[in-house]
Amino acid sequence: MDPFTERQVVAWVAAALDQGRGGHIITPNIDICRAVSKDPALGKLVAAAEVVVADGMPLVWASRLLGTPVPERVTGADLIWSLSAMAATAGRPVYLLGGPPGVAAKAAGELAGRCPGLEVCGVDAPPYGFEEDARELGRVRARLVAAGPSVVFVGLGFPRQDRLIAALRADLPRAWFVGCGSAIAFAAGAVPRAPVWMRRVGAEWLFRLASEPGRLARRYLVDDVPFAIRLLARSLLVRR
Template identity: 70%
Template sequence: MTEDEVVEWVAAELEAGRGGRIVTPNVDICRAAGTDPALKELVCSAELVVTDGMPLVWAARLLGTPVPGRVTGADLIWSLSDLAARRGWPVYLLGGPPGVARRAAAELTGRHPGLKVCGVHAPPYHFDATPEGSDRVRRKVVAARPRLVFVGLGFPRQDRLIADLRAELPGVWFLGCGAAIAFAAGTVARAPEWMRRAGLEWAFRLVSEPGRLARRYLVDDLPFAARLLGGCLAARLRPR
């Protein structure tokens, strides 16, 4: 699906009173899901799964089953906020360091003046270490009565929480959006457009946050991406 098609789909489902969740896998999420059946099920059971990450776009092309392009959480947080502003649907922002979700809400409402933000919350990093901590976060979201929830807690923490909330809020749409809340707030810089198109957003983020991302990108994700693309090319060339 394209980004516009995702927005149209969510709009139609919300109009019909049906909720859902959106997962935007990148290389790191695919690597994790490829080695853990529970995480694979967490991804594959979502109502919408769209491609975030140019290596996945390239892999699909190599297999002869191309996708339209990237659909990222960092973009969807804006386009879905535009939808919510036009329809009068309240949104909730969950995640990021203290103050970041509130700043992101201000940026989103500044661009979309009709947007209603019914709540923001930045839970402590290990909020889900105890059932009580998870329950407090869930109660805040449920009490706010949102129609759209943007959850930026990183995979798989955000997606496990969303799966739990889906049972309590069956008519709500959830977007697991990772760093998108920080991008929207402007506290973390996003790569220039040309780097995103070229599949180099990871390099920009690595330079920006080497201490946090070096091992993930260089040790874990880069070899996985190379194996993925090599395997897809081999499958494409294999005689049928």
């Protein structure tokens, strides 16, 4: 994990864009870390990103227990706003890729409304599994390259979004790609986000579980919570 605040991530991206350098941002949470722990290929995918910041308070707590603290939680759901604000100020276009039909377009309107001067140069909501179809992937690639964005938010969930980013980066070497999960849906208001106080104390997952129990119950309660407990326990033992 890079020890960056959200503000430092934005400054890093802005400086890189000014220098003509692109990159890839990944924001691992507990679920991503659990997946990486089981699959070395996913570990290499994460390690190849230019910026990797902790999206999850258990990761922040674990870093503190280990004596190598990261300063704060940095989420894709927050970066979509702060990076868009930077892009608006700098006159750099952004692109939204992912989400259900209509959601990316709604998110584009919300972002433009809150970031005066922002140019959303394109939105795309390809069907599930499009990356396995050479023709559909070619269409997505062609639309993205033609739009020529400086920042691309890809909301397909890990690892699909980050594998896609790895495949597309060579086509836009000066652009920054952000694997942002549900951030596009959050920005559109299609999915409610937890109150700020719940995010700060590490309880956002409880809000999301209550909002989407059918989809998230197994992931959170069976997979992620036990992994988080083991991670924190091991971090404490290693520190001692």
